[in-house]
Structures are given as structure tokens and as C-alpha cells.
Amino acid sequence: MNRISKDAVIIGAGVVGVSIFNDLTRSGYDVAIIEKELDVSTGTTKANSGLIHAGFDCKPNTLKAKLNVEGNAMYPEICARLGVELKRLGAYVVGNDEEAVNNLMEKGKANGVKGMKKLSNSALHKLLPNLTPEMTTGLFAENAYIIDPYFYTICLAEEGVINGGEIYFDYHIKSIKQTANGYVISNGKEEIITPIIFNAAGAGYNDVAKLLKSELYNVVHRRGEYYVLDHSEKDVVKSTIFPLPTKAGKGVLVTPTVNGNILVGPTSYESDDTTVTTAEGLADIATKVKKMVDNVNLGKTIRVFAGVRSIVGEDFVIEPSQKCKGVINIAGICSPGLSSAPAISQMAIGLSGLKYDPTIRCNKIAPYTNLSKMSVAEKNALIRRDKDYGLIVCKCEGITLGEIKDAINRPIRPRTMDGIKRRVRAGMGRCQGGFCNDKVAMIISQENNIPLNSVVKEKSNGYYMLSRSGVNEKL
Amino acid sequence: MKNYDVIVIGGGPAGMAAALKSSENGCKTVIVERNPFLGGILKQCIHNGFGLHYFGEEFTGPEYAKKFVEMIEKTKNLTIMTNTFVTNIDGTNVDITSQNGVDRLCGKALVLAMGCRERTAGNILLNGTRPAGIYTAGEAQRMVNILGKMPGKEIVILGSGDIGLIMARRLTLQGAKVKAVMEINPTTSGLRRNIVQCLDDYNIPLMLQTSIFEVLGDGRVEGIKYGKVDDRYNRIPSTTKTLKCDTIILSVGLVPETDLVDLPLNRVTKSVMVNDYLETANDGVFACGNFLHVHDLVDNVSLEGAAAGINASEYAKGKLSKGKVYSLTPDGVISYVIPNTVHSGEGEIEIRFRIRARIEKSNYVIEDESGNQIMKKYVMAAMPGEMQTIKLKRDLIKSNLTLKVVKL
Incomplete structure (x- = not known):
């Protein structure tokens, strides 16, 4: 059996695990992530609202409140470093309960959120012309951002890799044995020895905790369903609009995405660890959004999806295991998990006894090729250099062969079709890959030198096509 | 330039x-x-x-x-x-x-x-999981006929559009088992000849007023929950059944x-x-x-x-x-008409349109503003799946027009 030794191992390549990975690699540690899927950002991280919250609706004096506000402040610098788009559109909270708005303002103040202001009925409707008349009061928080959560996580992971980190995909842990000076993690083929483990397995936290024999928490899964609307609807709202929060969460919001779509959702249903969408859930969103904003045309839906978030009581759990020395438990990272991720990472690293010092390794990732951001002259120069940049593969999003090839030949080589989608948006437009899925599968096959009928959509058994005789080749 | x-x-x-x-x-x-x-x-x-x-x-x-x-x-x-x-x-x-x-x-x-x-799973708000194995009919057709590959082995086709029907036959000939074609409407949207030649000839069941309630499967499609819908497309939960399949093909418009x-x-x-x-x-x-x-x-x-x-x-x-412009408006069972406006003058216009429901022994009638018939054409029987065509001489156009069906 192959044996590798690491300074620390992170279990789970979601935004929390990858943030720790990134911080530790830049601090000079030799670390690895082990991930059961084939790519980073395939769980909770890929299916949420894509918002960096200001932090006003967290209960004061909780980890959520503290880490959200800290994380929020860290995002601009990290995104600038990675070349990831972060748009500061601000967020509105609207409703008809004046007292609830005052409460939020107070909470914001207690949490140290800056740049909030309460809005009168007339100011609100002037700023948001398509708000329904029932919405009579609200607030605006300027320090709220929109971000592409999976693209951010991918770039963060790539930076970790070029700074010496390793990611083991498709790694299914068979056993974790405690030894005198640490742990031996095994999948039956590859053993990883480490003194420190971060359990950042998200919805799978307890599965890993069972293997470790560390603390199990009462994890409740809540499923959130969303609609994604066509680019044609992109101007229906210019900022994120929330209803006043309830016990079940932040409620059904409407927000632009960095890629020019509109996101409407989520629901919040207690459920198993599943990401099904339901007729009831989607109908519920439709009813709720109609009460808040006019003219949101759900007839222009190009995709529905659901994400799952794990909840442990009222707050995040970020603590050293009492049962397993060197294990950091990270559980219940529901909203505002994405917003808090950079701060969660710092806190978890602090608890592990490792030292955060990002001056040790400072390699930076090359920016993704993105023709849509180029001038005609720049595009022509690029196409002259390589004709692949003149051949559009995904016609809805205008993604060229050159951009897809570049996305594959990166520090982390995506081998799934959804991996390509998350990196360059091929297949993410209004035809949802109807015209380009096969082309993308062929490019993955060619660039990675694997058979076409072994290319998968997302999961290792999710083959896209069979051979003529009905066979698929599992890698 | x-x-x-x-x-x-x-x-x-x-x-x-x-x-x-x-x-x-x-x-x-x-x-x-x-x-x-x-x-x-x-x-x-x-x-x-x-x-x-x-x-x-x-x-x-x-x-x-x-x-x-x-x-x-x-x-x-x-x-x-x-x-x-x-x-x-x-x-x-x-x-x-x-x-x-x-x-x-x-x-x-x-x-x-x-x-x-083609309309997609997202457009029709297909519920359940989102695994591999869901294709539009054209995507599956390209896979089989151009790439020489297969989308799967056990197939359910949602929607009875012509491409879906043709793919039912194509995939059967290629060795796949097409378990059902499901249509949410009480009538098929494809041509009659395709129902006969692609489904009936291969004993592929056509289930009308039926839809997929939930997609099952994590990495790859593993089955569906399906059932009947009423005349207003509401699901009838008591009719829910489960069907094993590895592929869903959408022919939904x-x-x-x-x-x-x-x-x-x-x-x-x-x-x-x-x-x-x-x-x-x-x-x-x-x-x-x-x-x-x-x-x-x-x-x-x-x-x-x-x-x-x-x-x-x-x-x-x-x-x-061009001569003077007038409107041409569809009425009643006629769902749309091309062109939307017409000009007076010389020559003949080809008018194309579709009907919402099956009609029999009727006249297609074009009326002017005062309700006078300016032309009519007898139709023995017609189905929504078939595009209808009539011709109109421009010299008859003197006001805004309406196209309607008059039952005989």
C-alpha cells in the first residue's frame, strides 16, 4: 500500500475545507484534502444563494455573527488575489413589520456591521420600483456581495495546489486508525498519515466522525430549492432582496448572480441529506416571491436546483475534539457558511495549533481565459494566436474551445462535465447543454486522454454516454 | 467588415x-x-x-x-x-x-x-434529483446518429413530440428498451404517422395525461415516479407509480x-x-x-x-x-397565424396556422371587419400536430381580417 505523510489532512473539499487548505499551504504546510467526489465544491458549496452576507441577521455573540462579519471583510482581498469576481451590490431586507426592521438594525449594530440604513416606505419604493405595495419598510446594507461560490472555491483550491497542497479525489475512507503520534487514514489503496485532521465533511460530518470515533452531533439537514432565471431577466432586480427573516432562515430572496442570471429561492425544508426539488417547494417559492417583488417571471426558468445545509443547534460548531487529539470538528456550517468561510478557516487553524503565516508560499494562479471580458482587439489577437478561441462550443454563454481547453489544463484538471460548467459556464445557459454537452464530453475525453464513454457528468457512476453496444468504461 | x-x-x-x-x-x-x-x-x-x-x-x-x-x-x-x-x-x-x-x-x-x-428539464421544472441520464431528444439523437453512442439502456420518453417519437423507434432498433412515452396532454403532439410507425409498430406504450413526478437516482438516473394528471395538469397523487429506468429523454417542445x-x-x-x-x-x-x-x-x-x-x-x-397594411388575427380554436399582418395588392399569400384541438367537417374562414367571409376552405379533419395552410389573394384584402373555424 502507498503511504504518504502530511502535516495535516482536511476531509471535504467544500468552501470550508478548501479555505483551510489554501491558508495552510500558503503558510508552508504540507497538507492534503481528501474528497469523495471527483471535484471540489460539489456539495453544499455549489448549491446556495452565492451571497456574502453583511452579517446583520445573525444572533449577536454567536460564532455565526462574529465569523460572518470577519469573513465578509476578508473577501475583497482574497477575491482580488485570486482574480474572482466579487460584486458589491448591497442587500435590502423588506417587509411590513417596522419593529422587526428595528430589531435587525439593532442586531447589525451589535454584530459590528457597518453601512446599514433604515429606509422609509417612499425611499424603499423609489430604490426598488418593482417592490409590491405590501412592502412598507426595510433596510439596506451596503456591505453585501454576490459571488460565484463554486468558482471561488475552485480558484482557492487551485492556489492551494500550486502552493504545494494535494487533493485526493474519489477517495472513499475505509478506516481511520489512531496511532501514538496521529492518524492513519486509508481507502484500501492509499494510506495518509497525519497528526492533524480537520473534519470539514459538511453534510457528511457524522459519517467521518464515526470513522474517527470523535464527537457526533445532532445534524439536521435542511433542503433549499431555487429557480435560476434566464439572462433576459437580469435587470428585474439590481441588488439582493430579502424578506424579513423568520425562524426557518433568511426566507425566499431574489438576487442577481455574478453571471447575469437571477436566482429565486430558497425553500427551507427539514429533510434527509438529499437535493431533490419538489413541486410543492417550487410552488411555495413562487407564492412568496410574488408577495415581495413584481415582475419576477418564473416562466423564464432555465434550471431548478436544491442544496442541502447541515444544521447543529443554533450556531456553527468549530472546536477541537475532546475524544481525538489533533482533530478539529467543523459541523453545522449552514448559512452564513460561505460568508464566514475565510474566518472559519483562521479559527480552525488557530485551534489546531498550526501557525497561519501566508508569507511562506505566495504562488498565484493565472487568471481564467474569459473572452466575454475582452475587447474586440484582444479577442482577435488571441484568435490569431490560437484558432480554438474563435470556435464557440457553448453558444448560449459564448464559451470557446480555447477557454474549455484552458480550464482543463489547470492546477486541478476537471474531469467531469459539471466541473467544466462550474469553471467556464459551458452548458450553464438557456439550452442547458442541449447543444454542447456532447462536445464538452469529447473535449474532456481528448484533453485527459480517456475514453468518451468514461466521461461522467458529476459523480463517478454518472456516465454521460454508453458505447454503441451499451457499455460504459469506469475509470 | x-x-x-x-x-x-x-x-x-x-x-x-x-x-x-x-x-x-x-x-x-x-x-x-x-x-x-x-x-x-x-x-x-x-x-x-x-x-x-x-x-x-x-x-x-x-x-x-x-x-x-x-x-x-x-x-x-x-x-x-x-x-x-x-x-x-x-x-x-x-x-x-x-x-x-x-x-x-x-x-x-x-x-x-x-x-x-429544445425545452429543457429546467424549463418544465422537472422535480427530483438532477443526475446524468436526462437528455433532450435532439441531444440523444445526435449521440446515436452522429457520434455512434447510446444514451442508456432502459428509457422513458417524456413528451410525444415528433423527435421523441422518432427517438423511441431509433433507440429500440439500436437495442435499448423504451419503457414508455408519457404525454401530459390528452392528445399527442406528434404527427399521426409517427405514432403508428414509431410506437404502435414496436409495442411501445403511449401514456396520455401522464407525467414524471420525480426523478430518482444520484449519479445516474435510476428510475422515476410518475402518474396521471387531470385536465388542468394537476397531479393525481393516488395514481403515483415507480418505474425503473436509466435514461429520461425529453421531447417537450x-x-x-x-x-x-x-x-x-x-x-x-x-x-x-x-x-x-x-x-x-x-x-x-x-x-x-x-x-x-x-x-x-x-x-x-x-x-x-x-x-x-x-x-x-x-x-x-x-x-x-407593398400596399396598405391590415391585421390578420386568429380566433377561437386557431392558436396562431402567420403572417400577423397582410398587405393589399397583387399576388397570393400563403397563410400558415395551427389549431388547438382536433376539428372535423369544418370550414376555415377569413372574415373582414364587417363579418363578411372573403374566403373559405373546407377541412375534413385536422389535428393540432399538423400545420394548416390556406391561400389568400391580396386583391381581396380591404380591411383587418380574422381567421376562424366554422363547424358545418
Whole structure:
């Protein structure tokens, strides 16, 4: 059996695990992530609202409140470093309960959120012309951002890799044995020895905790369903609009995405660890959004999806295991998990006894090729250099062969079709890959030198096509 | 920048016919096609049934396309740009991206022949999980007929559109088990001949007023929950059943590719509105084929394309003269009519339309503003899946018109 030794191992390549990975690699540690899927950002991280919250609706004096506000402040610098788009559109909270708005303002103040202001009925409707008349009061928080959560996580992971980190995909842990000076993690083929483990397995936290024999928490899964609307609807709202929060969460919001779509959702249903969408859930969103904003045309839906978030009581759990020395438990990272991720990472690293010092390794990732951001002259120069940049593969999003090839030949080589989608948006437009899925599968096959009928959509058994005789080749 | 008399966007059966007629009419014409070849979706339609009306002979899709390509190759004045994407339309000019770079084509007239895209799982709010194994019918057709691959082994087809029906037969012949074709409506949306030749002949069950309630499976489709819906498409939960399958193919309608067009759209056709010269509200911009409305037969697509090509070339020459304009409105069981406006004058207009429900022993009637019949045509029986056509002489047009069905 192959044996590798690491300074620390992170279990789970979601935004929390990858943030720790990134911080530790830049601090000079030799670390690895082990991930059961084939790519980073395939769980909770890929299916949420894509918002960096200001932090006003967290209960004061909780980890959520503290880490959200800290994380929020860290995002601009990290995104600038990675070349990831972060748009500061601000967020509105609207409703008809004046007292609830005052409460939020107070909470914001207690949490140290800056740049909030309460809005009168007339100011609100002037700023948001398509708000329904029932919405009579609200607030605006300027320090709220929109971000592409999976693209951010991918770039963060790539930076970790070029700074010496390793990611083991498709790694299914068979056993974790405690030894005198640490742990031996095994999948039956590859053993990883480490003194420190971060359990950042998200919805799978307890599965890993069972293997470790560390603390199990009462994890409740809540499923959130969303609609994604066509680019044609992109101007229906210019900022994120929330209803006043309830016990079940932040409620059904409407927000632009960095890629020019509109996101409407989520629901919040207690459920198993599943990401099904339901007729009831989607109908519920439709009813709720109609009460808040006019003219949101759900007839222009190009995709529905659901994400799952794990909840442990009222707050995040970020603590050293009492049962397993060197294990950091990270559980219940529901909203505002994405917003808090950079701060969660710092806190978890602090608890592990490792030292955060990002001056040790400072390699930076090359920016993704993105023709849509180029001038005609720049595009022509690029196409002259390589004709692949003149051949559009995904016609809805205008993604060229050159951009897809570049996305594959990166520090982390995506081998799934959804991996390509998350990196360059091929297949993410209004035809949802109807015209380009096969082309993308062929490019993955060619660039990675694997058979076409072994290319998968997302999961290792999710083959896209069979051979003529009905066979698929599992890698 | 390059100059042409007529620019045609789309090299399918509509665009090819339009470009041919335009260049034959003496206009310097260009076809802009995003694929590496001309022919559009015809290339993957390897079944027969094409060409009886246009060529008086029956062809497969690729043969039908080849007929046009051969004529195009013999035609002077006609430039073909393949692997070329239109990224923007500005009046009768277009911006393109190709392996030669980004460029602008300037035309005196423009023909929109971009066809359709297929409705997706997202468009129909398909519930459940989102694993691999869900395809649109055209995507599956390309996989089987062009790439020589298979989407799966145990297949459920949702929607009874023609492509779905043809794929039911194709996948059966290729060794897959097509377990059912499910249609949410009480009638099929495909042609009668396809129901008989693609489903009945292969004992593939057609389940009407039935839909998929939930997709099952994590990495790959593992099955579905399905059941009956009532007349208002509400699910009847007591009818829910589970069916094992590894593939879901969606044949749930087509949407014209109007993304680049900044024009008001018709609610039913979801495309631009045109006059009797197939000209849109933008001067010199013409529309035809499945881009304008979803046709039943490719022959009708090409006939409409040819008409648009002639009109566009006449416009480019400054010779398209029009009389007084009147509206043509569909009424009752008629779901839409093309054209939306008509002109008085000389010659004959081809009027194309569809009906919402089956009709028998009726007259199609065109009435003027005062309710007088200006023309009628007897129809023995007609189905929603079949496009209807009548002709109208322009010299009869003297006011706004209504098209209706009168039961005899």
C-alpha cells in the first residue's frame, strides 16, 4: 500500500475545507484534502444563494455573527488575489413589520456591521420600483456581495495546489486508525498519515466522525430549492432582496448572480441529506416571491436546483475534539457558511495549533481565459494566436474551445462535465447543454486522454454516454 | 467588415432555401452557420420522410440536406461561412466570431433562420434529483446518429413530440428498451404517422395525461415516479407509480432561438411577428422556418425559407413594394397565424396556422371587419400536430381580417 505523510489532512473539499487548505499551504504546510467526489465544491458549496452576507441577521455573540462579519471583510482581498469576481451590490431586507426592521438594525449594530440604513416606505419604493405595495419598510446594507461560490472555491483550491497542497479525489475512507503520534487514514489503496485532521465533511460530518470515533452531533439537514432565471431577466432586480427573516432562515430572496442570471429561492425544508426539488417547494417559492417583488417571471426558468445545509443547534460548531487529539470538528456550517468561510478557516487553524503565516508560499494562479471580458482587439489577437478561441462550443454563454481547453489544463484538471460548467459556464445557459454537452464530453475525453464513454457528468457512476453496444468504461 | 446584399443566419433547411433563392435572384448572399457543415438538424435525422412536397421524392434528412448543398455549391454569388457564430444583430448587420476572428457583416437585408432549441428539464421544472441520464431528444439523437453512442439502456420518453417519437423507434432498433412515452396532454403532439410507425409498430406504450413526478437516482438516473394528471395538469397523487429506468429523454417542445433579436414576440409562437412578406417589424429583416414558428414538415420549412429569400432579395434591390397594411388575427380554436399582418395588392399569400384541438367537417374562414367571409376552405379533419395552410389573394384584402373555424 502507498503511504504518504502530511502535516495535516482536511476531509471535504467544500468552501470550508478548501479555505483551510489554501491558508495552510500558503503558510508552508504540507497538507492534503481528501474528497469523495471527483471535484471540489460539489456539495453544499455549489448549491446556495452565492451571497456574502453583511452579517446583520445573525444572533449577536454567536460564532455565526462574529465569523460572518470577519469573513465578509476578508473577501475583497482574497477575491482580488485570486482574480474572482466579487460584486458589491448591497442587500435590502423588506417587509411590513417596522419593529422587526428595528430589531435587525439593532442586531447589525451589535454584530459590528457597518453601512446599514433604515429606509422609509417612499425611499424603499423609489430604490426598488418593482417592490409590491405590501412592502412598507426595510433596510439596506451596503456591505453585501454576490459571488460565484463554486468558482471561488475552485480558484482557492487551485492556489492551494500550486502552493504545494494535494487533493485526493474519489477517495472513499475505509478506516481511520489512531496511532501514538496521529492518524492513519486509508481507502484500501492509499494510506495518509497525519497528526492533524480537520473534519470539514459538511453534510457528511457524522459519517467521518464515526470513522474517527470523535464527537457526533445532532445534524439536521435542511433542503433549499431555487429557480435560476434566464439572462433576459437580469435587470428585474439590481441588488439582493430579502424578506424579513423568520425562524426557518433568511426566507425566499431574489438576487442577481455574478453571471447575469437571477436566482429565486430558497425553500427551507427539514429533510434527509438529499437535493431533490419538489413541486410543492417550487410552488411555495413562487407564492412568496410574488408577495415581495413584481415582475419576477418564473416562466423564464432555465434550471431548478436544491442544496442541502447541515444544521447543529443554533450556531456553527468549530472546536477541537475532546475524544481525538489533533482533530478539529467543523459541523453545522449552514448559512452564513460561505460568508464566514475565510474566518472559519483562521479559527480552525488557530485551534489546531498550526501557525497561519501566508508569507511562506505566495504562488498565484493565472487568471481564467474569459473572452466575454475582452475587447474586440484582444479577442482577435488571441484568435490569431490560437484558432480554438474563435470556435464557440457553448453558444448560449459564448464559451470557446480555447477557454474549455484552458480550464482543463489547470492546477486541478476537471474531469467531469459539471466541473467544466462550474469553471467556464459551458452548458450553464438557456439550452442547458442541449447543444454542447456532447462536445464538452469529447473535449474532456481528448484533453485527459480517456475514453468518451468514461466521461461522467458529476459523480463517478454518472456516465454521460454508453458505447454503441451499451457499455460504459469506469475509470 | 464585409458587405453583402442579403445575410442569412442559419444554414438549415430554411436558411439554405432562403440563400439559394436570394442568390438566384441576383443578390450577393452569405449564409452564416455555427456548425462545421450546412444542413442543421437534418444531418442527425437519418430517418426518411423528407422531401415529398419540395422535391416530389422521399429522402432521409442527410439526403435532403445534400440536395440543397449541391444546389448551393453550383450557385454563384453565395458565400458559406461555417463554424461562424453571430454574436450580435444590429439592424440588417451582424457581428460574427469565427476562427478568422471577430468581424462585422453588413447587409442590405437580413434573413433570420436560426431555428429552435429544445425545452429543457429546467424549463418544465422537472422535480427530483438532477443526475446524468436526462437528455433532450435532439441531444440523444445526435449521440446515436452522429457520434455512434447510446444514451442508456432502459428509457422513458417524456413528451410525444415528433423527435421523441422518432427517438423511441431509433433507440429500440439500436437495442435499448423504451419503457414508455408519457404525454401530459390528452392528445399527442406528434404527427399521426409517427405514432403508428414509431410506437404502435414496436409495442411501445403511449401514456396520455401522464407525467414524471420525480426523478430518482444520484449519479445516474435510476428510475422515476410518475402518474396521471387531470385536465388542468394537476397531479393525481393516488395514481403515483415507480418505474425503473436509466435514461429520461425529453421531447417537450421547441423554443425559437430569438435571443439575438430585439423585437416584440408573439405569445404563442414565442417568436417575432411578420407581415405577408415574412418581414419583421424591423425594416429589411425577414424571418422563416422553425425560427418563425415550429413546422410539421421540413418541406414547409424550406418553402417558407424560399419565400423569405425571394422577399429579402427584392428588398435588397429596393423592389419590394407593398400596399396598405391590415391585421390578420386568429380566433377561437386557431392558436396562431402567420403572417400577423397582410398587405393589399397583387399576388397570393400563403397563410400558415395551427389549431388547438382536433376539428372535423369544418370550414376555415377569413372574415373582414364587417363579418363578411372573403374566403373559405373546407377541412375534413385536422389535428393540432399538423400545420394548416390556406391561400389568400391580396386583391381581396380591404380591411383587418380574422381567421376562424366554422363547424358545418
